[in-house]
Amino acid sequence: MSMGKVDRVRAKAAKRARRRPLSKQAMVDVALRIVDTEGTEAVSMRRVAAEFDTGPASLYAHVRDKDELLRLVLDRVIDEMEVPTADAWQDVVRGFAHNVRSAYQRHADVARLSFAHIPTGEKVLAGSERLLRAMIEAGVPDRVAAWALDILSLYVGADAFEGWIMQQRFSHDARGRPVAEVDADFVASVQHDMGAMPADRYPYLARALPVMTSGTSDERFSFGVDMLIAGFAAQIPEQP
Amino acid sequence: MSMGKVDRVRAKAAKRARRRPLSKQAMVDVALRIVDTEGTEAVSMRRVAAEFDTGPASLYAHVRDKDELLRLVLDRVIDEMEVPTADAWQDVVRGFAHNVRSAYQRHADVARLSFAHIPTGEKVLAGSERLLRAMIEAGVPDRVAAWALDILSLYVGADAFEGWIMQQRFSHDARGRPVAEVDADFVASVQHDMGAMPADRYPYLARALPVMTSGTSDERFSFGVDMLIAGFAAQIPEQP
DNA sequence: TAGTTGACACGAACGGTGTTCGTGCGTAGA
DNA sequence: TCTACGCACGAACACCGTTCGTGTCAACTA
Incomplete structure (x- = not known):
């Protein structure tokens, strides 16, 4: 049942190709959806990362902080006015x-x-x-x-x-x-x-x-x- | 170097006798001091408990929640007016x-x-x-x-x-x-x-x-x- | 006085959290 | 073709709030 190395690499590549790429924009999308359904306290780096099928470390290439992510969320919301x-x-x-x-x-x-x-x-x-x-x-x-x-x-x-x-x-x-x-x-x-x-x-x-x-x-x-x-x-x- | 059981029990009892007892009041004292020096975010159950030489579980006999503890802190502050x-x-x-x-x-x-x-x-x-x-x-x-x-x-x-x-x-x-x-x-x-x-x-x-x-x-x-x-x-x- | 009860204490553990480090991959430029 | 460099990310660190089960001790009862 276990996969060979080649299979694993191939599966990983396929997974990566399937999901949408990380970006500030996309992260704010996800974070805002979490805020809307469960509130700001429910936003966590792990949670956001999970929606991209990855770990929390990946987010830090696009965002300095959790604070910065939340600030971006607020900016997007306030620009709805x-x-x-x-x-x-x-x-x-x-x-x-x-x-x-x-x-x-x-x-x-x-x-x-x-x-x-x-x-x-x-x-x-x-x-x-x-x-x-x-x-x-x-x-x-x-x-x-x-x-x-x-x-x-x-x-x-x-x-x-x-x-x-x-x-x-x-x-x-x-x-x-x-x-x-x-x-x-x-x-x-x-x-x-x-x-x-x-x-x-x-x-x-x-x-x-x-x-x-x-x-x-x-x-x-x-x-x-x-x-x-x-x-x-x-x-x-x-x-x- | 290791202590026998009797010694351990005796040391524990001495420790307990030395420190001031837990109580809502005393906990609010400690929490407020942390707030004053490092802000509300620095307050944690572990931190407060540590000031009483104990673990966080001990606090829950006096307080339902971390939220309740912080509410008590606010009440004390506001009553300074x-x-x-x-x-x-x-x-x-x-x-x-x-x-x-x-x-x-x-x-x-x-x-x-x-x-x-x-x-x-x-x-x-x-x-x-x-x-x-x-x-x-x-x-x-x-x-x-x-x-x-x-x-x-x-x-x-x-x-x-x-x-x-x-x-x-x-x-x-x-x-x-x-x-x-x-x-x-x-x-x-x-x-x-x-x-x-x-x-x-x-x-x-x-x-x-x-x-x-x-x-x-x-x-x-x-x-x-x-x-x-x-x-x-x-x-x-x-x-x- | 002996036994029982109940309030308090608390070690250990569960399932989270934000962030950093080191490594790796893949692509764009030399 | 080789080399950088930006991005990805597994693993780990040092925390967090809360719960469970057990332990201890004082006060009350018989």
Whole structure:
């Protein structure tokens, strides 16, 4: 049953010819598919390599690090964003935030990778340019516009990441149960964690807790963006 | 040279008597010290166990998970915050944000653990209560106040985490070199990453890039908080 | 006091992880 | 035809989180 040396070499060559070749692109494809189905934590060099019928060492010819691979994944995801096209600067800001968030949301917890990473894809550059132009032309000071871009990116990434974690927790608990029930359970469990949170010592908190989870996550996100927009708007100096 | 059984048992007993006993508290102490000196990624069950002269299995009698241990670490850190005492609601919000951030900043990248975790420490409950009361008494609607707490917590955590990463990157590059030079290098490297970022295609972005890194990280953070405060303020309905 | 129970301790092992080293193959240029 | 050189990759290193089964010891019961 054992193969001779020639056979082994031939089988190896055939295998290599059959599968698609390694490349940065192809590796990102594979990694992103893993992210989509199982999240960023499930990506491992061995796992990616296995999809190419090889060992992990092969990947290091194309990529310095696991970190670099994940950064490439994030870059690809973020370049899925649509460039906002609205007229009013407020709508441009809203569109930017919404579109970046949508891109993240399509890919599990990929937003986890967004912290302290300055993206450089075509789309996100165009989107940022659009946002800055809209704000500055509306009279927002340069500094405010630049910082606004920074803050928005941070907020969007954080929201998308937190949203994914929450969704995971929910879908784990909720097996076809009614939403209201799951929601009530959540509030109850938080109250329990807070040590029954004596309502006489923390009356406002007790009152706020059910409100905090009211509304959809989309509504809460939009609310946050609108709060920031209102802040930016207040920075426009009066016209003489 | 080899020990008899009796000797081995005696040595073991002596060792056990000498070191301090395992407990949730003590484990959090050790884990937090590791976090402070080397960051959250450096915490491992083996490492913590080694500080008690034992193997990793011993820890599982006190803690369900590595996750639980890290959550306990975060809870301890967050309970270092000072409860804001200002009068004006805006200053309460500012104080809350600043104090939580300070607690995070004292402990490396501990803010990484803050996402989707609802803290339950005494101090943070008191701080939240104070914040909610200040806002609601100022006429902010319940829903806005509750969501404001949510958004602030998210923003503070994200800022502290990002700040730590940036600081790491800086202190790695900057070995006693003048700050301005390091800063210029940073801008240059970002520009390089952006594919030289043609200034004719992205004029606003090119202009905004140096501005984005202007000011201290504290200033940028305060700016963000003030933007949110302005947004919240705009939600106070007019008095009849 | 003798026996039992239960909480804590922990060595060993399982099945993973990222990364490096040394070697080999195959192709492009001299 | 010979020589480099980029890519491939098996093997190994030094870790990781977690579980299992056993061991030990203190406190409670009879």
